[in-house]
Amino acid sequence: MPASIGVASGTLFPWIGWAIWKARNRLVFDGFAASPEETLSSAIRLAREWSKDSKPETSGQIRNRRVELPTPNGATIVRSDAAWSGDGNVAGLGWIIFDPTRHKEFQRRMEYIASPLMAEGH
Known part of the structure; x- marks a missing residue:
């Protein structure tokens, strides 16, 4: 241009x-x-x-920074993600529930998922 x-x-x-x-x-x-x-x-x-x-990053800066947001005491946090394969419309779902005393991990395979967006929505 x-x-x-x-x-x-x-x-x-x-x-x-x-x-x-x-x-x-x-x-x-x-x-x-x-x-x-x-x-x-x-x-x-x-x-x-x-x-x-936008400011360009200097060579010393780390590109993938994980930002931890402060959470109120006693809060329950849920984090989730999905992966999708168009070769059969299959998705893999995973989520973790953090509560004040422990955390629980879950995963599930789902079929007949038409798109990555649909997988993330599930």
């Missing part, structure tokens, strides 16, 4: 996709049809905001 729009080369593509998705949703849910020019302008604006507000 040309530097004249104020966005680094290669960073505009995902924003164009996002702007198209948002424009599609506005059409479907609100009946508002945005022009291609409005959609592209929105993508450029979003890309500029992102590049202005």
Whole structure:
């Protein structure tokens, strides 16, 4: 992309996709049809905001940081995840329940799951 729009080369593509998705949703849910020019302008604006507000990580920073949020005493916490295989529409589900005195782990295989989103929803 040309530097004249104020966005680094290669960073505009995902924003164009996002702007198209948002424009599609506005059409479907609100009946508002945005022009291609409005959609592209929105993508450029979003890309500029992102590049202005995001700070590059230094080489000493760890990329995958686990953030532990404080929990109230006596709280029960549930963490879950899913994996999905399209080769048979099978999902593997797992969840852990942490309570103040112990934790319990669960897992389950499910069949006839049509998508990764459906697996995560289960």
